[in-house]
Amino acid sequence: MNKKALFITSILTVLLLGLAGILYYNHHITxxxxxxxxxxxxxxxKHDYINPNYSLEDLEKVKYDSRHIYGDHAKELQELIDRAIxxxxxxxxxxxxxxxxxxxxxxNQVNKDWVIEDxxxxxxxxxxxxxxxFDYSDKLVEDLxxxxxxxxxxxxSNETIENKIDHLPEKFMIESLDKDLDAFNQVAKEISxxxxxxxxxxxxxxxxxxxxxxxxxxxxxxANQDGYSKSLGKLLKQDELASVLTGSPVDYxxxxxxxxxxxxxxxxENAMDICEQYGIKATFFLQGNNTEKKPELARExxxxxxxxxxxxxxxxDFAKLTDKQIxxxxxxxxxxxxxxxxxxxxxxxxxxxxxxxRTTQLVxxxxxxxxxxxxxxxxxxxPDDIYDMIMKNMQHHSVIxxxxxxxxxxxxxxxxxxxxxKRGYVFVFPEQIPDIKTWNHN
Numbered sequence: 504m505n506k507k508a509l510f511i512t513s514i515l516t517v518l519l520l521g522l523a524g525i526l527y528y529n530h531h532i533t534x535x536x537x538x539x540x541x542x543x544x545x546x547x548x549k550h551d552y553i554n555p556n557y558s559l560e561d562l563e564k565v566k567y568d569s570r571h572i573y574g575d576h577a578k579e580l581q582e583l584i585d586r587a588i589x590x591x592x593x594x595x596x597x598x599x600x601x602x603x604x605x606x607x608x609x610x611n612q613v614n615k616d617w618v619i620e621d622x623x624x625x626x627x628x629x630x631x632x633x634x635x636x637f638d639y640s641d642k643l644v645e646d647l648x649x650x651x652x653x654x655x656x657x658x659x660s661n662e663t664i665e666n667k668i669d670h671l672p673e674k675f676m677i678e679s680l681d682k683d684l685d686a687f688n689q690v691a692k693e694i695s696x697x698x699x700x701x702x703x704x705x706x707x708x709x710x711x712x713x714x715x716x717x718x719x720x721x722x723x724x725x726a727n728q729d730g731y732s733k734s735l736g737k738l739l740k741q742d743e744l745a746s747v748l749t750g751s752p753v754d755y756x757x758x759x760x761x762x763x764x765x766x767x768x769x770x771x772e773n774a775m776d777i778c779e780q781y782g783i784k785a786t787f788f789l790q791g792n793n794t795e796k797k798p799e800l801a802r803e804x805x806x807x808x809x810x811x812x813x814x815x816x817x818x819x820d821f822a823k824l825t826d827k828q829i830x831x832x833x834x835x836x837x838x839x840x841x842x843x844x845x846x847x848x849x850x851x852x853x854x855x856x857x858x859x860x861r862t863t864q865l866v867x868x869x870x871x872x873x874x875x876x877x878x879x880x881x882x883x884x885x886p887d888d889i890y891d892m893i894m895k896n897m898q899h900h901s902v903i904x905x906x907x908x909x910x911x912x913x914x915x916x917x918x919x920x921x922x923x924x925k926r927g928y929v930f931v932f933p934e935q936i937p938d939i940k941t942w943n944h945n
Contacts, residue, residue, distance in 0.1 A: 536568065537565065537568055537569045537572060537577075537580050537584075538580060540565045540568070541565070541580050541583050541584060541587075543557070544557050544562065544565065544583075544584070544587050545583070545587070546610070546611050549641065549642070550583055550586070550641070551641035551642045551643040551644070552610060552611035552642070552643045553587050553590055553591060553594075553610075553643070554610065555609050555610040557587070557591070558591075559588065559591050559592065559595065562584065562587050562588045562591055563588065565584055566581075566584045566585070566588065569581050569584055586639075589634075589637070590643060590644075590647065592634055593634050593635055593647045593651070594607075594608050594647070596631050596634060597647070597650055597651065597654065599620075600619060600620055600623045600628065600654055601617040601618055601619055601620055601654075602617070602618045602619075602620055602702065605617045605618055607650050607654075608643075608646060608647070608650070613646050613650070616699065617650075617700060618699075618700055618701065618702045619654065619657050619658065619661070619700055619701055619702065620702075621702060623654075623658055624658060624662065625655065625658040625659040625661075625662050627658075628651075628654055628655050628658045629655065631651075632651075635647055635648055635651045653700070656697065657697045657700045657701060660693055660696065660697050661697075661701060661706070663693065664690060664693050664694060664706060664710075665706065667686070667689070667690050667693070668690060668706070668709055668710050668713060670686075671683075671686055671687060671690065671710075671713045671714075671717070672686070672717055673713065673716050673717060673720070674717070674720045675717060675720040675721040675724050675734070677724075677734065680734055680737065681737075683717065684737055684738065684741065684744070687714055687717070687741075687744055688741050688744060690710060691710070691741075691744060691747070694706065694707060694710060710747075711747050714744060714747050714748070715747070715748070715751060715753075718735070718738055718748055718751065718753040719752065719753060721734050721735055721738065721753065722735065722752070722753045735753055735755060738753070739754065739755075739756060749929070749931055749935050750931065750935040750936055750937050751937075756927065756928075756929050757899050757900070757901075757926065757927055757928045757929065758899075758900045758901070758928065758929050758930075758931050758935065758936050759876075759897070759900075759901045759902075759903065759923055759928045759929070759930055759931070760785075760786065760901070760902045760903065760930070760931055760932055760933040760935070760936055761778065761783065761785040761786070761903055761905070761916075761920075761930065762785065762786045762787075762788060762812075762852075762872075762874065762902060762903060762904060762905065762933060763785060763786075763787050763788065763905050763906060763907040764788045764814055764852065764904065764905070764906050765788070765790055765793065765814065765818065765906055765907075765908065766787050766788075766789050766790070766793060766800070766801075766804075766907055766908070767787070767789060767793055767794060767797045767800035767801050767804065768793065768797070768800075768907055768908035769908070770907050770908050770909070770910060770913060771787065771800055771803075771804065771907045771908075772800070772803065773907075773910070773913050774907035774912075774913050774916065775803075775804065775807055775809060777913055777916050777917055777920070778809070778916075778920070779807065781920045781921065781924065783920065783930040784808050784809050784810070784930075784932070785809050785810070786809065786810040786811075786812055786850070786872075786932055786933055787804050787809060787810070787811050787812070787907070788811075788812045788813065788814035788850075788851075788852045788872075789801060789804075789811055789812070789813070789814055789836070789840055790814050790815060790816065790817060790818055790836065791815070791816035791817070791832075791835055791836035791839040791840070792816055792817045794836070794839050794840055794843050795839055795843075798842075798843035798844075801840065801843040801844050802843060802844050804844070805844040805845070805846050810850075810932055811840055811844060811846055811848055812848045812849075812850040812851060812852065812872065813833055813836050813837060813840065813848045813850065813851040813852070813869065814836070814851070814852050814853075814854065815832040815833065815836060815853065815854050816831075816832045816835050816836050816839075817832075818854040819832065819854060820854060820855060820857055821853045821854060821857045821858035821861075821862055822857045822858045824858075826861075826865055829858070829861070829862055829865055829866070830865055830866065833851060833862075833865075833866045833869065834866075837869075848869070849869065849870060849934075850869065850870050850871070850872040850933065850934065851866060851869045851870070851871060851872070852871070852872050852873060853871075856873055856874075859871060859873065859942075859943050860943060863943055870934070871939075871942075871943045872902070872933045872934070872939055873902070873939065873942040873943070874902045874903065874904035874942075875896075875898055875900075875901060875902055875938070875942060876893060876896040876897055876898065876901040876902060876903045876904065877892065877893075877896060877903075877904045878892055878893050878903060878904060878905045878906075878912060878915070879892050880905055880906050880909050880911060880912040880915075881906060881909075883911070884909075884911050885911060886911045886912075886914035886915040886918070887915070887918075889911055889912060889915035890915040890918045890919055890922075893915070893919055894919075894922065897923070900936045900937075900938045901928075901936075902933045902936060902939060903919075
Protein backbone atom coordinates (compact mmCIF):
# COMPACT_ATOMS: atom_id res chain seq x y z
CA MET A 504 0.00 0.00 0.00
CA ASN A 505 1.47 3.35 -1.01
CA LYS A 506 1.73 6.25 1.30
CA LYS A 507 -1.22 8.05 -0.23
CA ALA A 508 -3.58 5.09 0.23
CA LEU A 509 -2.33 4.58 3.76
CA PHE A 510 -2.96 8.20 4.55
CA ILE A 511 -6.49 8.04 3.19
CA THR A 512 -7.18 4.84 5.12
CA SER A 513 -5.92 6.43 8.30
CA ILE A 514 -8.08 9.49 7.76
CA LEU A 515 -11.15 7.35 7.10
CA THR A 516 -10.45 5.27 10.18
CA VAL A 517 -10.17 8.38 12.33
CA LEU A 518 -13.37 9.75 10.82
CA LEU A 519 -15.20 6.49 11.37
CA LEU A 520 -13.97 6.26 14.94
CA GLY A 521 -14.99 9.85 15.51
CA LEU A 522 -18.38 9.27 13.98
CA ALA A 523 -18.84 6.14 16.08
CA GLY A 524 -17.89 8.12 19.15
CA ILE A 525 -20.35 10.83 18.26
CA LEU A 526 -23.08 8.27 17.60
CA TYR A 527 -22.31 6.49 20.86
CA TYR A 528 -22.35 9.78 22.73
CA ASN A 529 -25.61 10.85 21.11
CA HIS A 530 -27.13 7.46 21.82
CA HIS A 531 -26.01 7.69 25.43
CA ILE A 532 -27.53 11.19 25.70
CA THR A 533 -30.78 10.01 24.07
CA UNK A 534 -31.04 7.00 26.37
CA UNK A 535 -30.45 9.23 29.38
CA UNK A 536 -33.11 11.65 28.14
CA UNK A 537 -35.66 8.87 27.55
CA UNK A 538 -34.81 7.30 30.90
CA UNK A 539 -35.39 10.65 32.62
CA UNK A 540 -38.73 11.06 30.84
CA UNK A 541 -39.83 7.54 31.78
CA UNK A 542 -38.98 8.25 35.42
CA UNK A 543 -41.12 11.39 35.21
CA UNK A 544 -44.00 9.50 33.60
CA UNK A 545 -44.27 7.07 36.51
CA UNK A 546 -44.69 7.90 40.19
CA UNK A 547 -42.25 5.27 41.45
CA UNK A 548 -39.96 2.45 40.41
CA LYS A 549 -42.90 0.04 40.43
CA HIS A 550 -43.95 1.70 37.17
CA ASP A 551 -47.68 1.40 37.81
CA TYR A 552 -49.46 4.76 38.27
CA ILE A 553 -48.66 7.45 35.70
CA ASN A 554 -48.22 11.19 36.00
CA PRO A 555 -51.50 13.00 35.15
CA ASN A 556 -49.47 15.90 33.70
CA TYR A 557 -48.42 13.65 30.80
CA SER A 558 -51.10 13.72 28.13
CA LEU A 559 -51.44 11.11 25.41
CA GLU A 560 -49.73 13.54 23.05
CA ASP A 561 -46.82 13.95 25.48
CA LEU A 562 -46.42 10.19 25.75
CA GLU A 563 -46.42 9.78 21.97
CA LYS A 564 -43.62 12.36 21.80
CA VAL A 565 -41.55 10.38 24.32
CA LYS A 566 -42.14 7.27 22.23
CA TYR A 567 -40.91 9.17 19.16
CA ASP A 568 -37.76 10.18 21.03
CA SER A 569 -37.07 6.53 21.88
CA ARG A 570 -37.24 5.21 18.32
CA HIS A 571 -33.44 5.29 17.74
CA ILE A 572 -32.25 3.77 21.01
CA TYR A 573 -31.26 0.11 21.14
CA GLY A 574 -30.15 -2.58 23.53
CA ASP A 575 -31.87 -4.49 26.32
CA HIS A 576 -32.28 -1.42 28.52
CA ALA A 577 -33.74 0.49 25.59
CA LYS A 578 -36.30 -2.27 25.07
CA GLU A 579 -37.30 -2.03 28.73
CA LEU A 580 -37.78 1.73 28.40
CA GLN A 581 -39.78 1.38 25.19
CA GLU A 582 -42.03 -1.22 26.81
CA LEU A 583 -42.67 1.10 29.77
CA ILE A 584 -43.57 3.89 27.34
CA ASP A 585 -45.98 1.64 25.43
CA ARG A 586 -47.58 0.55 28.69
CA ALA A 587 -47.99 4.17 29.79
CA ILE A 588 -49.70 4.99 26.48
CA UNK A 589 -52.11 2.06 26.87
CA UNK A 590 -52.86 3.06 30.46
CA UNK A 591 -53.41 6.69 29.49
CA UNK A 592 -55.94 5.62 26.83
CA UNK A 593 -57.78 3.47 29.37
CA UNK A 594 -57.76 6.24 32.00
CA UNK A 595 -58.96 8.77 29.45
CA UNK A 596 -61.93 6.60 28.47
CA UNK A 597 -62.93 6.01 32.10
CA UNK A 598 -62.66 9.68 33.01
CA UNK A 599 -64.55 10.76 29.87
CA UNK A 600 -67.39 8.45 30.90
CA UNK A 601 -68.03 10.15 34.25
CA UNK A 602 -68.80 13.65 35.49
CA UNK A 603 -65.87 16.05 35.12
CA UNK A 604 -65.69 16.97 38.80
CA UNK A 605 -65.20 13.34 39.86
CA UNK A 606 -62.69 11.60 37.54
CA UNK A 607 -62.15 7.94 38.33
CA UNK A 608 -58.34 7.98 38.22
CA UNK A 609 -56.14 11.04 38.62
CA UNK A 610 -52.46 10.21 39.01
CA ASN A 611 -52.17 7.71 41.85
CA GLN A 612 -55.55 8.68 43.32
CA VAL A 613 -58.57 6.44 42.67
CA ASN A 614 -61.97 8.02 43.28
CA LYS A 615 -64.61 5.58 44.52
CA ASP A 616 -67.40 8.18 44.33
CA TRP A 617 -67.50 8.72 40.57
CA VAL A 618 -70.82 9.31 38.82
CA ILE A 619 -71.49 8.07 35.29
CA GLU A 620 -72.17 10.74 32.68
CA ASP A 621 -75.69 10.86 31.26
CA UNK A 622 -75.90 9.26 27.84
CA UNK A 623 -73.09 6.74 28.30
CA UNK A 624 -74.54 3.53 26.89
CA UNK A 625 -73.67 -0.06 27.73
CA UNK A 626 -72.83 -0.66 24.07
CA UNK A 627 -70.41 2.27 24.04
CA UNK A 628 -68.65 0.92 27.14
CA UNK A 629 -68.49 -2.64 25.80
CA UNK A 630 -66.80 -1.44 22.60
CA UNK A 631 -63.78 -0.38 24.66
CA UNK A 632 -63.22 -3.72 26.40
CA UNK A 633 -60.07 -4.48 24.35
CA UNK A 634 -58.51 -1.36 25.85
CA UNK A 635 -58.60 -3.07 29.24
CA UNK A 636 -57.20 -6.47 28.17
CA PHE A 637 -53.74 -5.94 29.64
CA ASP A 638 -51.35 -8.90 29.36
CA TYR A 639 -49.65 -8.00 32.65
CA SER A 640 -50.80 -6.85 36.07
CA ASP A 641 -49.91 -4.09 38.50
CA LYS A 642 -51.87 -1.92 40.95
CA LEU A 643 -53.06 0.55 38.32
CA VAL A 644 -54.07 -2.21 35.92
CA GLU A 645 -56.12 -3.79 38.73
CA ASP A 646 -57.83 -0.43 39.38
CA LEU A 647 -58.49 0.09 35.68
CA UNK A 648 -60.05 -3.34 35.25
CA UNK A 649 -62.14 -3.08 38.42
CA UNK A 650 -63.55 0.34 37.55
CA UNK A 651 -64.16 -0.62 33.93
CA UNK A 652 -66.12 -3.65 35.12
CA UNK A 653 -68.15 -1.47 37.47
CA UNK A 654 -68.74 1.07 34.70
CA UNK A 655 -70.10 -1.74 32.52
CA UNK A 656 -72.47 -2.81 35.29
CA UNK A 657 -73.70 0.73 35.96
CA UNK A 658 -74.27 1.50 32.27
CA UNK A 659 -76.12 -1.78 31.76
CA SER A 660 -78.13 -1.29 34.95
CA ASN A 661 -79.25 2.19 33.85
CA GLU A 662 -80.64 0.82 30.61
CA THR A 663 -82.22 -2.18 32.31
CA ILE A 664 -83.87 -0.02 34.97
CA GLU A 665 -85.28 2.42 32.42
CA ASN A 666 -86.76 -0.47 30.47
CA LYS A 667 -88.21 -2.09 33.59
CA ILE A 668 -89.75 1.17 34.81
CA ASP A 669 -91.48 1.53 31.45
CA HIS A 670 -93.05 -1.89 31.95
CA LEU A 671 -94.09 -1.49 35.59
CA PRO A 672 -97.86 -1.78 36.17
CA GLU A 673 -99.82 1.43 36.65
CA LYS A 674 -103.10 -0.10 37.80
CA PHE A 675 -103.75 -2.48 40.65
CA MET A 676 -105.28 -5.90 39.97
CA ILE A 677 -105.70 -8.17 42.96
CA GLU A 678 -104.84 -11.32 41.03
CA SER A 679 -101.42 -9.96 40.03
CA LEU A 680 -100.54 -8.18 43.29
CA ASP A 681 -97.66 -10.46 44.30
CA LYS A 682 -96.20 -10.42 40.79
CA ASP A 683 -96.50 -6.63 40.65
CA LEU A 684 -94.83 -6.21 44.03
CA ASP A 685 -91.93 -8.41 42.96
CA ALA A 686 -91.47 -6.21 39.88
CA PHE A 687 -91.49 -2.98 41.92
CA ASN A 688 -89.19 -4.44 44.55
CA GLN A 689 -86.70 -5.66 41.96
CA VAL A 690 -86.47 -2.21 40.36
CA ALA A 691 -86.09 -0.55 43.78
CA LYS A 692 -83.19 -2.87 44.63
CA GLU A 693 -81.49 -2.28 41.28
CA ILE A 694 -81.76 1.49 41.72
CA SER A 695 -80.21 1.23 45.19
CA UNK A 696 -77.39 -1.06 43.97
CA UNK A 697 -75.70 1.64 41.89
CA UNK A 698 -77.28 4.81 43.27
CA UNK A 699 -73.84 6.15 44.31
CA UNK A 700 -72.57 5.97 40.73
CA UNK A 701 -75.57 7.40 38.88
CA UNK A 702 -76.87 10.87 38.23
CA UNK A 703 -80.38 9.57 37.68
CA UNK A 704 -82.60 11.66 39.94
CA UNK A 705 -85.15 11.68 37.14
CA UNK A 706 -85.05 7.89 37.04
CA UNK A 707 -85.74 7.65 40.78
CA UNK A 708 -88.52 10.25 40.48
CA UNK A 709 -90.11 8.32 37.62
CA UNK A 710 -90.01 5.13 39.67
CA UNK A 711 -91.54 6.92 42.65
CA UNK A 712 -94.34 8.32 40.48
CA UNK A 713 -95.10 4.91 38.97
CA UNK A 714 -95.13 3.31 42.43
CA UNK A 715 -97.34 6.09 43.81
CA UNK A 716 -99.81 5.74 40.92
CA UNK A 717 -100.00 2.03 41.58
CA UNK A 718 -100.45 2.51 45.33
CA UNK A 719 -103.22 5.07 44.76
CA UNK A 720 -104.88 2.60 42.42
CA UNK A 721 -104.77 0.03 45.23
CA UNK A 722 -106.34 2.54 47.58
CA UNK A 723 -109.09 3.51 45.15
CA UNK A 724 -110.06 -0.02 44.22
CA UNK A 725 -110.03 -1.46 47.71
CA ALA A 726 -111.43 1.47 49.71
CA ASN A 727 -113.76 0.35 52.51
CA GLN A 728 -112.86 -3.26 51.88
CA ASP A 729 -110.86 -5.73 53.92
CA GLY A 730 -108.54 -6.05 50.95
CA TYR A 731 -107.47 -2.41 51.36
CA SER A 732 -105.26 -2.82 54.41
CA LYS A 733 -104.16 -6.29 53.35
CA SER A 734 -103.04 -5.17 49.88
CA LEU A 735 -101.41 -1.97 51.10
CA GLY A 736 -99.85 -3.90 53.93
CA LYS A 737 -97.93 -5.96 51.40
CA LEU A 738 -96.68 -2.75 49.78
CA LEU A 739 -95.59 -1.22 53.06
CA LYS A 740 -93.92 -4.34 54.42
CA GLN A 741 -91.25 -4.24 51.73
CA ASP A 742 -88.54 -1.84 52.88
CA GLU A 743 -87.66 -0.43 49.47
CA LEU A 744 -91.30 0.33 48.67
CA ALA A 745 -92.22 1.51 52.16
CA SER A 746 -89.41 4.08 52.11
CA VAL A 747 -91.04 5.69 49.05
CA LEU A 748 -94.61 5.49 50.37
CA THR A 749 -94.00 6.53 54.00
CA GLY A 750 -96.19 9.52 54.83
CA SER A 751 -97.95 9.37 51.46
CA PRO A 752 -101.75 9.32 51.05
CA VAL A 753 -101.64 5.52 50.96
CA ASP A 754 -99.68 5.12 54.20
CA TYR A 755 -102.27 4.06 56.77
CA UNK A 756 -99.69 3.22 59.47
CA UNK A 757 -99.30 5.27 62.67
CA UNK A 758 -96.19 7.46 62.34
CA UNK A 759 -94.13 9.20 65.01
CA UNK A 760 -91.13 11.53 64.96
CA UNK A 761 -88.94 12.07 68.01
CA UNK A 762 -87.65 15.66 68.35
CA UNK A 763 -85.56 17.48 70.95
CA UNK A 764 -85.24 21.26 71.40
CA UNK A 765 -82.58 23.65 72.74
CA UNK A 766 -79.44 21.50 72.36
CA UNK A 767 -76.77 20.50 72.11
CA UNK A 768 -76.50 19.83 75.84
CA UNK A 769 -74.67 17.54 78.24
CA UNK A 770 -77.39 14.86 78.11
CA UNK A 771 -77.71 14.71 74.31
CA GLU A 772 -75.45 11.67 73.96
CA ASN A 773 -77.64 9.78 76.42
CA ALA A 774 -80.69 10.64 74.30
CA MET A 775 -78.95 9.35 71.17
CA ASP A 776 -77.85 6.17 72.93
CA ILE A 777 -81.43 5.38 73.93
CA CYS A 778 -82.79 6.09 70.45
CA GLU A 779 -80.13 3.94 68.83
CA GLN A 780 -80.72 1.13 71.32
CA TYR A 781 -84.13 0.76 69.67
CA GLY A 782 -82.89 1.39 66.12
CA ILE A 783 -84.42 4.83 65.59
CA LYS A 784 -83.16 8.30 64.71
CA ALA A 785 -84.28 11.67 66.08
CA THR A 786 -84.24 15.31 65.02
CA PHE A 787 -82.41 17.82 67.23
CA PHE A 788 -83.47 21.48 66.98
CA LEU A 789 -80.27 23.27 67.97
CA GLN A 790 -79.70 26.76 69.31
CA GLY A 791 -76.85 28.74 67.81
CA ASN A 792 -75.34 29.79 71.14
CA ASN A 793 -75.33 26.23 72.48
CA THR A 794 -73.82 24.94 69.24
CA GLU A 795 -71.03 27.51 69.57
CA LYS A 796 -70.31 26.21 73.07
CA LYS A 797 -70.47 22.51 72.17
CA PRO A 798 -69.73 22.13 68.44
CA GLU A 799 -68.31 18.65 69.03
CA LEU A 800 -71.72 17.45 70.25
CA ALA A 801 -73.44 18.93 67.20
CA ARG A 802 -70.97 17.05 65.00
CA GLU A 803 -71.62 13.85 66.93
CA UNK A 804 -75.38 14.15 66.32
CA UNK A 805 -74.81 14.24 62.56
CA UNK A 806 -72.09 11.59 62.65
CA UNK A 807 -74.49 9.17 64.32
CA UNK A 808 -77.13 9.64 61.63
CA UNK A 809 -79.57 11.93 63.42
CA UNK A 810 -80.90 15.16 61.89
CA UNK A 811 -80.18 18.72 63.00
CA UNK A 812 -82.54 21.68 62.61
CA UNK A 813 -82.67 25.39 63.49
CA UNK A 814 -84.13 26.62 66.81
CA UNK A 815 -82.87 30.26 66.82
CA UNK A 816 -79.66 31.64 68.27
CA UNK A 817 -80.57 32.25 71.93
CA UNK A 818 -84.27 31.34 72.26
CA UNK A 819 -86.06 34.72 72.37
CA ASP A 820 -89.82 35.15 71.94
CA PHE A 821 -90.14 35.84 68.20
CA ALA A 822 -93.45 37.65 68.76
CA LYS A 823 -91.42 40.43 70.40
CA LEU A 824 -88.82 40.71 67.61
CA THR A 825 -88.69 42.73 64.41
CA ASP A 826 -88.43 41.01 61.04
CA LYS A 827 -84.74 41.88 60.91
CA GLN A 828 -84.10 40.41 64.35
CA ILE A 829 -85.86 37.17 63.44
CA UNK A 830 -83.79 36.85 60.26
CA UNK A 831 -80.63 37.45 62.26
CA UNK A 832 -81.58 34.74 64.77
CA UNK A 833 -82.24 32.17 62.04
CA UNK A 834 -79.47 33.06 59.58
CA UNK A 835 -76.82 33.31 62.28
CA UNK A 836 -77.77 29.87 63.59
CA UNK A 837 -77.77 28.39 60.07
CA UNK A 838 -74.16 29.51 59.64
CA UNK A 839 -73.11 28.20 63.07
CA UNK A 840 -74.67 24.76 62.54
CA UNK A 841 -73.21 24.50 59.03
CA UNK A 842 -69.75 25.41 60.31
CA UNK A 843 -69.96 22.92 63.19
CA UNK A 844 -71.47 19.96 61.33
CA UNK A 845 -71.05 20.55 57.60
CA UNK A 846 -74.85 20.23 57.28
CA UNK A 847 -77.22 23.06 56.35
CA UNK A 848 -80.55 22.60 58.18
CA UNK A 849 -83.74 22.52 56.11
CA UNK A 850 -86.19 22.75 59.04
CA UNK A 851 -86.72 25.36 61.75
CA UNK A 852 -88.84 25.67 64.88
CA UNK A 853 -89.40 28.98 66.62
CA UNK A 854 -88.84 29.25 70.39
CA UNK A 855 -92.07 28.48 72.29
CA UNK A 856 -93.69 27.87 68.87
CA UNK A 857 -94.39 31.61 68.64
CA UNK A 858 -95.00 33.74 65.53
CA UNK A 859 -95.08 30.77 63.18
CA UNK A 860 -96.70 32.27 60.08
CA ARG A 861 -94.57 35.43 59.97
CA THR A 862 -91.34 33.52 60.53
CA THR A 863 -92.21 31.02 57.80
CA GLN A 864 -92.60 33.84 55.28
CA LEU A 865 -89.38 35.51 56.39
CA VAL A 866 -87.05 32.51 56.33
CA UNK A 867 -88.27 30.61 53.25
CA UNK A 868 -87.19 28.21 51.79
CA UNK A 869 -86.57 26.85 55.31
CA UNK A 870 -89.56 24.71 56.29
CA UNK A 871 -91.39 25.03 59.62
CA UNK A 872 -91.69 21.99 61.86
CA UNK A 873 -93.82 22.11 65.00
CA UNK A 874 -95.44 19.42 67.14
CA UNK A 875 -98.79 17.97 68.10
CA UNK A 876 -97.64 15.83 71.03
CA UNK A 877 -95.93 17.44 74.00
CA UNK A 878 -94.02 15.92 76.88
CA UNK A 879 -94.27 19.06 79.03
CA UNK A 880 -90.89 18.01 80.37
CA UNK A 881 -90.05 21.60 81.31
CA UNK A 882 -92.76 21.31 84.00
CA UNK A 883 -92.87 17.61 84.82
CA UNK A 884 -89.93 16.11 86.69
CA UNK A 885 -91.03 12.51 87.13
CA PRO A 886 -90.28 10.16 84.18
CA ASP A 887 -93.60 8.35 84.69
CA ASP A 888 -95.51 11.64 84.47
CA ILE A 889 -93.68 12.54 81.25
CA TYR A 890 -94.45 9.09 79.85
CA ASP A 891 -98.15 9.47 80.72
CA MET A 892 -98.28 12.95 79.17
CA ILE A 893 -96.81 11.72 75.88
CA MET A 894 -99.07 8.67 75.71
CA LYS A 895 -102.14 10.73 76.49
CA ASN A 896 -101.36 13.09 73.60
CA MET A 897 -100.34 10.54 70.97
CA GLN A 898 -102.16 10.78 67.64
CA HIS A 899 -102.15 8.70 64.47
CA HIS A 900 -99.36 10.94 63.16
CA SER A 901 -97.34 12.49 65.97
CA VAL A 902 -94.32 14.75 66.31
CA ILE A 903 -93.20 14.64 69.94
CA UNK A 904 -91.65 17.73 71.57
CA UNK A 905 -88.97 16.99 74.20
CA UNK A 906 -85.80 18.49 75.65
CA UNK A 907 -82.78 16.20 75.90
CA UNK A 908 -81.17 18.19 78.72
CA UNK A 909 -83.62 16.70 81.24
CA UNK A 910 -82.62 13.28 82.54
CA UNK A 911 -86.27 12.66 83.40
CA UNK A 912 -87.03 12.99 79.68
CA UNK A 913 -84.45 10.43 78.62
CA UNK A 914 -85.55 8.11 81.42
CA UNK A 915 -89.13 8.37 80.16
CA UNK A 916 -87.92 7.72 76.61
CA UNK A 917 -86.82 4.25 77.69
CA UNK A 918 -90.51 3.44 78.22
CA UNK A 919 -91.98 5.60 75.45
CA UNK A 920 -90.15 4.03 72.51
CA UNK A 921 -90.86 0.34 73.24
CA UNK A 922 -94.50 1.13 74.02
CA UNK A 923 -94.96 3.00 70.73
CA UNK A 924 -93.32 0.14 68.86
CA LYS A 925 -95.71 -2.24 70.60
CA ARG A 926 -98.62 -0.11 69.36
CA GLY A 927 -97.38 -0.38 65.78
CA TYR A 928 -95.91 3.09 65.34
CA VAL A 929 -93.32 3.58 62.62
CA PHE A 930 -90.52 5.96 63.60
CA VAL A 931 -89.73 8.56 60.94
CA PHE A 932 -88.25 12.02 60.57
CA PRO A 933 -90.78 14.86 60.93
CA GLU A 934 -90.59 15.87 57.26
CA GLN A 935 -92.03 12.43 56.44
CA ILE A 936 -95.23 13.30 58.31
CA PRO A 937 -97.47 15.28 55.93
CA ASP A 938 -99.57 16.75 58.75
CA ILE A 939 -96.79 19.13 59.86
CA LYS A 940 -97.69 21.40 56.93
CA THR A 941 -100.99 22.20 58.66
CA TRP A 942 -99.44 23.19 61.98
CA ASN A 943 -97.96 26.48 60.83
CA HIS A 944 -100.23 28.66 62.93
CA ASN A 945 -100.30 29.86 66.52
